[in-house]
Amino acid sequence: MELIIEKTPTFDLRQTLDSGQVFRYKEIEKDKWLLYAWGERAFIEEKNGAYYFDCTDAAYFQNYLDFDTKYDIIQMKTQDKGLISSAIEFGKGIHLLKQNPFETIFSFLISQNNNIPRIKSIIERVCDALGEDKGGYHAFPTVDAISCAGQEFFHSVGAGYRAEYLVKTAKTLLETDMSGWDTLKTDDLRGELIKLHGVGRKVADCILLFGYARYDVFPVDTWILKIFSNEYPKVDANKLSGLLVKKYGNYSGFVQQWLYYFGREEKKYGQKPSVIIR
DNA sequence: AACCAGGCTCTCC
């Protein structure tokens, strides 16, 4: 199936993919990507100001890429003529992908205290070994497949101490009624997620943001903590997250993503974004 | 070659 998406000031695929929210993709050559999401696959080529998708399900990727959100309006409303404006200018093409909740749960369990290249390679090995063979690629594994794999398997693919989290969480989910989760308030849904072994505030917030399209969350990882360490010295990540959600409300998830991308990408060029006190 | 990475759990106070 084919899908053609225009490149616009508020949508850039490279920025979207490289913003740390998704791990199963690679740029196979300049301006050509392979992207996997849950059970789907897309070949994508950027040319003439558009993205050409050759994919398993056009409707799936149309929804996945989130063209419902008015990014231009959110960008306008969150301008601060300071750090956030700079971050928006730098990453204004980022969209928040609508990912599968199970994929986000297990992906972000693996992500903790880990770096992105490594997260990607671990997840790739997990999918290759446990995911359904879709003919040329593998789907993300089912909860059942993860629960049956055993901790030794996850150690063997480099998951380290997170192996226990993956198997235990899978087993818990198999006996959990998640049918009402979609309609829970964000705080209540976070409460459910944090019950899972290995899921703390930060991982829960990533699941809420990327898997449940909850935008009133502000995941605080080491990068975000660094950025705010001037304005909020000696505050822990969980408390900072709460402060930032209070400040940015339903725009929190977007602001967070722009700042994270800005912080990480700018570091490659040796600059240090941080909040300036005045 | 140390330090770090989209942190969390457990223990001890």
Place this chain on the structure above:
DNA sequence: GGAGAGCATGGT
């Protein structure tokens, strides 16, 4: 309820 150690492993 808060601070600290320990955690597996490879990227930089």
